[in-house]
Amino acid sequence: MTTRRKFITTAGVGGVAALAAPNVVRAQSKIKWRMQTYSGAPLGAHVIKPQIEAFNKAANGEMEIELFYADQLVPTDELFRAMQNGTLDAVQSDDATMASPVDISDFGGYFPFSSRYSLDLPVLFERYGLNEIWAEAYGEVENVTWLGAGAWDPLHIFTVNKPIRSLADMAGLRVFGVPTAGRFLARYGLIPVTVPWEDVDVAMQTGELDGVAWCGFTEAYEVGWADICNYALLNNVTGAWCGSYFANSESWAKVPPHLQELFKITIDQSHYYRQVWYWGGEADLRVNGNKMELTSIPQDEWNTVVSDAEGFWDELASRSPRAAKVIDIFKEYTTVMEKAGVPYRY
Secondary structure, three states, X not given: OHHHHHHHHHHOOOHHHHHHOOOOOOOOOOEEEEEEEXXXXXXXXHHOHHHHHXXXXXXXXXXXXXXXXXXXXXXXXXHHHHHHOOOOOEEXXXXXXXXXXXXXXXXXXXXXXXXXXXXXXXXXXHHOOHHHHHHHHHHOOOOEXXXXXXEOOOOEEEEOOOOOOOHHHHOOOEEEEOXXXXXXXXXXXXXXXXXXHHHHHHHHXXXXXXXXXEEXXXXXXXXXXXXXXXXXXXXXXXXXXXXXXXXXXXXXHOOOHHHHHHHHXXXXXXXXXXXXXXXXXXXXXXXXXXXXXXXXXXXXXXXXXXXXXXXXXXXHHOOOHHHHHHHHHHHHHHHHHHHHOOOOOO
């Protein structure tokens, strides 16, 4: 009775009320990230903006990613360092363009003849072991977490006033492009030139650039380069650009598991969106696009380029055991696809 009376008397000053009150969970402050992509705003509207908008909406106020386009916060060649030191929380780029300090960086972007179609790339990562190799390589780099790779468009050369109808026509052409493919094409006299992405249009109009070796038809039309270039070379150096998502490891660790999973899901959604956007656009614009004259290098002559790529592969393989492993995977995959025949290879 004494205990009961004490309970009743204290109930009015918080006894019962305290027992009945639900647990109050103090709201966590919203996680905010700054993320920069390699692409300018017109292209970014397709290659990343839908993903970030979807993530921000689905995160339901728990997290928000502020998206920046090429060179808005830091120059593209400083993306890796800026992410590593925490200036940026995340980055979308290829390894080569942002000069990743890993021995497999040359395989990012456009690696000559490593793929024929855009679907080749995710298969190489998911089924042939590239996922594990990329994770291992970036696992050795302090404060950087690699989150996954996906396919973009094939690599074509678009020129302003000088059509390419033979390998000799490449000599002396100054083009804006990605590092590894540019280094390979330089053996035919092409001159890779680096300018900020937003300056490419003006550089082609002033004659500083003769063209671009950066993308496929879908991008050339989307970003306006097809309005400046008069010629499009149909021979492509590779079937798909290899781009990745990266995060600052400390920033990534502060994101709760359910939001990490959400971000990965929207990355996959972005990869799917791009596959469809690029694949459909490439075919449609080659057939129905009327802004550029289509040219080609005769197949017999182009076959020498394909053969030259074998030596380039071996050159890259000699850099490290891990690079050699990547090249072995490319060779194995190419053999399988060629033996499989139609529709994998023709």
